[in-house]
Structures are given as structure tokens and as C-alpha cells.
Amino acid sequence: MIPRKFEYFAPTTVAQAVSLLRKYKDEAKILSGGMSLIPMMKLRLVSPQYVIDINNIKSLNYIKDSGRVVRIGALVRHADIEHSPVIREKFPMMVDAAAHIADMQVRNLGTFVGALAHADPAADWPASALALDAELVAQGSSKRIIKATKFFKGPFETALKPTELLVEALLPVPKGPKLGQAYLKFERKAGDYAIVGVASSVVLNENNEFEKVALALTAVNPFPFRATDAEQLLIGQKPSKELIEQAAKTAASMSDPSSDLRGSAEYKKEMARVFTRRSLNKALERAGVAL
Numbered sequence: 001m002i003p004r005k006f007e008y009f010a011p012t013t014v015a016q017a018v019s020l021l022r023k024y025k026d027e028a029k030i031l032s033g034g035m036s037l038i039p040m041m042k043l044r045l046v047s048p049q050y051v052i053d054i055n056n057i058k059s060l061n062y063i064k065d066s067g068r069v070v071r072i073g074a075l076v077r078h079a080d081i082e083h084s085p086v087i088r089e090k091f092p093m094m095v096d097a098a099a100h101i102a103d104m105q106v107r108n109l110g111t112f113v114g115a116l117a118h119a120d121p122a123a124d125w126p127a128s129a130l131a132l133d134a135e136l137v138a139q140g141s142s143k144r145i146i147k148a149t150k151f152f153k154g155p156f157e158t159a160l161k162p163t164e165l166l167v168e169a170l171l172p173v174p175k176g177p178k179l180g181q182a183y184l185k186f187e188r189k190a191g192d193y194a195i196v197g198v199a200s201s202v203v204l205n206e207n208n209e210f211e212k213v214a215l216a217l218t219a220v221n222p223f224p225f226r227a228t229d230a231e232q233l234l235i236g237q238k239p240s241k242e243l244i245e246q247a248a249k250t251a252a253s254m255s256d257p258s259s260d261l262r263g264s265a266e267y268k269k270e271m272a273r274v275f276t277r278r279s280l281n282k283a284l285e286r287a288g289v290a291l
């Protein structure tokens with residue numbers, strides 16, 4: 001339970017952190033909240049030779065609202081999101097998610113951006129990032145923007161290069177006459193990882209038809225995904241119980257869960273159906289649509 005020996009750096013600027021990453025490449029790891037990295041180092045699942053702690057880069061700690069986009073810096077903790085009035089107003093699914101991640105101690109340290117970089121296939125945040133069409137800003141020798149839909153590649157695998165620091169996430173604010181969002185997590189006990197988590201965002205037009213739908217599922221696939229077939233089924237239609245059930249079945253059919261201590265693959269697929277339906281219903285309820 002003691003990590004292997006490593007050298008520790010605590011840069012105070014993004015430029016310093018990136019220069020260390022470029023120097024040590026695969027042998028270095030960024031430390032943000034440390035809530036996944038430290039346990040993995042203690043279990044010796046990873047043993048970086050160099051640890052680059054970004055907690056002293058104070059310029060990365062912000063939630064900035066420019067009206068059309070909200071920017072979340074790399075040092076924003078799960079708890080900051082849970083208690084942010086801006087997030088509560090514009091992205092209620094994130095408040096749902098934050099409140100169900102681990103316990104208060106983990107929420108006070110773990111970061112939103114760090115969780116995306118970590119890309120645990122059962123993590124909660126990737127579902128919100130996908131459903132909200134987030135864009136992730138990576139800083140290496142130059143800056144590049146990676147769409148969340150192109151970011152998750154496999155279990156603990158992302159489009160980020162070892163020489164890049166994820167500096168912030170950009171969240172476009174949904175617009176439309178009727179808006180609703182929800183994140184529903186099914187867990188064995190409070191604070192556990194999800195058996196399934198479903199993030200839904202719906203926009204309905206004046207005729208009460210689905211104008212935009214985003215549905216993202218976590219924990220039921222090697223990496224979190226957008227249930228695009230289910231979204232297509234809903235676009236342009238008026239919500240009904242039958243339609244929502246059909247969309248939930250379609251989303252579940254796109255999942256590919258594995259059997260583990262949280263349940264068999266068949267059970268998880270079934271729960272994906274049930275929780276997609278409930279998540280969509282909650283989003284519709286918040287949009288003021290009763291079924």
C-alpha cells in the first residue's frame with residue numbers, strides 16, 4: 001500500500017506544468033484531486049516516476065459564465081459544481097451527478113476535469129460531458145479543443161496526449177422554449193460507482209416536439225457513449241410514454257456491459273433501459289412536460 005518512489009513537482013503556471021510533461025512524457029502523471037491517482041499509485045497499478053501536482057496553479061480554479069458558454073477550470077472540485085448557482089441554473093444534470101459521486105471527502109478534492117482525463121468507464125462525469133456537448137481544452141506545445149464525443153476512446157483511454165494538460169471544459173448553454181435535463185444513477189449503495197448512469201438533455205419547440213435530444217450512458221460499455229439511435233428516434237416527435245419506452249429500449253440495445261460484482265451483463269442492459277426511461281421522464285418533467 002506504499003507507492004513506488006517518485007519525484008514530485010508543484011508548478012505554479014500552466015507553462016511550467018506543460019514543460020514538465022513535455023520533458024518526462026509517459027513517465028509523468030498529472031495530480032489534480034488525487035482521488036483516483038493516489039489509490040492507483042498505492043496499489044501500484046500505476047507507478048509514475050514523476051508526479052506533477054497542478055494544485056498550485058491557482059489560475060485553473062474557476063467557473064466562468066459568459067452567457068452562451070460556461071467554462072470549468074481544471075481545479076474545480078466536484079463539490080464546487082454541486083454548490084454552484086450557475087451550474088444549478090444552467091446544467092441541473094451536473095448537480096444531480098455531483099451529489100451522487102462518492103462521499104463528501106472525495107467530492108471536496110476530486111475534480112471534474114480530472115475525472116474526464118481519468119476516463120473510468122463507470123465514472124459519472126463523462127455522461128454529463130457527453131450529453132452537454134462539452135469541449136475539452138488541451139494544452140501541449142499548442143492549444144487544441146477536443147469534443148467530448150471524440151474524447152473517450154476506451155477504458156481509461158482518451159484522445160489526450162501524454163504531453164498535454166487538460167486545462168478546462170467548455171459547456172455550451174442549451175437554448176430553446178422548453179428545456180430539461182437530468183442525470184440518474186443506479187448504485188448498489190450510496191457513494192458506490194454506478195451500475196448505470198444516464199444523462200438526458202431535451203429541448204422542445206413551441207409545438208411540444210423534441211427539437212434537440214442528448215442521451216449519454218455510463219458504466220454499461222467499455223467507454224461512455226451517446227445513444228445516438230435513441231436520440232434520432234425522438235427528434236421531431238411529440239413525447240409520449242410509448243415513444244420514451246422505445247427510445248429507452250434502443251439506448252439499452254446500444255450498450256455493451258460486462259458482468260462483474262455489480263451485476264450480470266443482462267441485468268445491466270435491462271437497468272440501462274429502465275434508467276434511460278426514468279432519466280428522460282425526469283428531463284421532460286423539468287421541461288414542464290407531463291406524460
Ligand SMILES: Cc1cc2nc3c(=O)[nH]c(=O)nc-3n(C[C@H](O)[C@H](O)[C@H](O)COP(=O)(O)OP(=O)(O)OC[C@H]3O[C@@H](n4cnc5c(N)ncnc54)[C@H](O)[C@@H]3O)c2cc1C
Nearest residue numbers: 030032033034035036037102110111114115117123124166
Ligand atoms: C472512495 C472513492 C469513491 C469514488 N466514487 C466515485 C463515484 O461514485 N463516481 C465517480 O465518477 N468517481 C468516483 N471516484 C473517483 C473520483 O471522482 C475522482 O475524483 C476522479 O476519478 C478523478 O479526479 P481527480 O481530480 O481526483 O484526479 P486524479 O486522481 O488527480 O487523476 C486521475 C487521472 O487523471 C489524470 N489527470 C488529472 N487531471 C488531469 C488534467 N487536468 N490533465 C491531464 N490529466 C489529468 C491524472 O494524471 C491521473 O491519471 C471515487 C473515488 C474514491 C477514492
